[in-house]
Amino acid sequence: MSVALHTPPTIFSMRHAPSWVLLALAAGSVNAGAFLACQRFVTHVTGLTTQLGIDAGLWGLMAEYGLVVLCFIAGAMSSVIVLQRRHQRGKPPLHAAPLIFVSTMLAGVAISGHAGLFGQFGTSVEQPRDFLLLSLLSFAMGLQNATVSTATGGAVRTTHMTGPATELGVQLASSFAMDGEARRTALQGAMLRGSKIIAFASGAALMVPAVRAGGYLAFLIPGAFIMTATVLSFIPGMSVDTPSTREPALSRGHRIA
Helix, strand or coil: CCCCCCCHHHHCCCCCHHHHHHHHHHHHHHHHHHHHHHCCCCCCHHHHHHHHHHCCCCHHHHHHHHHHHHHHHHHHHHHHHHHHHHHHCCCCCCCHHHHHHHHHHHHHHHHHHHCCCCCCCCCCCCCHHHHHHHHHHHHHHHHHHHHHHHHCCCCCCCCCCHHHHHHHHHHHHHHHCCCHHHHHHHHHHHHHHHHHHHHHHHHHHHHHHHHHHHHHHHHHHHHHHHHHHHHHHCCCCCCCCCHHHCCCCCCCCCCCC
16 A cells, blocks of 8 residues: 655656755764764665674674674654555655754754763764764654655655666666657656765765864754755645646656665
C-alpha cells in the first residue's frame, strides 16, 4: 500500500522543488556538524559500515558504531510505522509529523550540547558521549530520509549523495540521446539531482562558521531548514500546488534518487 504525498508533477513543481534542496542542505549541515564534533559522519550508512570493518576485533568500538547504524535503521522504521499505521486505519498519513520531530530532535541536541551533555565541542573522539550524539543524529537522519522517500513514493532521498550523483550522470548522458519531452524530462531530473548535491555541500560549508560561532547551537540551523521544508511541502492545507505551479509529469515509473 502507498502513503505517497507527492508524485512527479509536484516533485518538480516550483512550490516543492525548493523543499528537496532545503532538506539536502539540512542533511549536509548535520553531517558536517557531526564530523566537526567527533570526526564521524551520520547521514549515510556507508561510512559507518566501513568504520565497522576498520575496527574489526575492537569489540567495544564495533558495538558502538553498530549502534549508530541501528539508530539510522530505527529512525527509518519509525517513520514508516507512523505513516503506515494511520493509513491502515483509513486516516490520512501525517507526513509532517516525523519531520517536525526531526527538527525538534536537532533543537534538543543543540540545547543539550550547549548545556554540556556531550562535552566540549570537537575535543573528544570515540567517547561514550560522542556515540550518544552520533546515535541521536543518525536516528534523526534515518527518520528524515525514510519520511521523504515514503512521501514521494521512493522517488526522492535527501541524506546521501551517491545515488543522486550516479543518476545525475545517467540523466545528463541520456539527455544527449533524446529530444523533445524526453530530453526535457532527463534534464529536469539532472537539475534536481545537481541541486541536491550543491545544497548538501553548501550545508556542510555553512556549518563550519556556524560551529565556530555557536558550537552545538549550530544544529539549530538544519532544524530550521527542515521545519521550513515541512511547512512548504508536508503540512495538509499548506502544501497543495495550484495548476500554475506544476510542471509536466515524468513518465510513470521514472525514479528520482
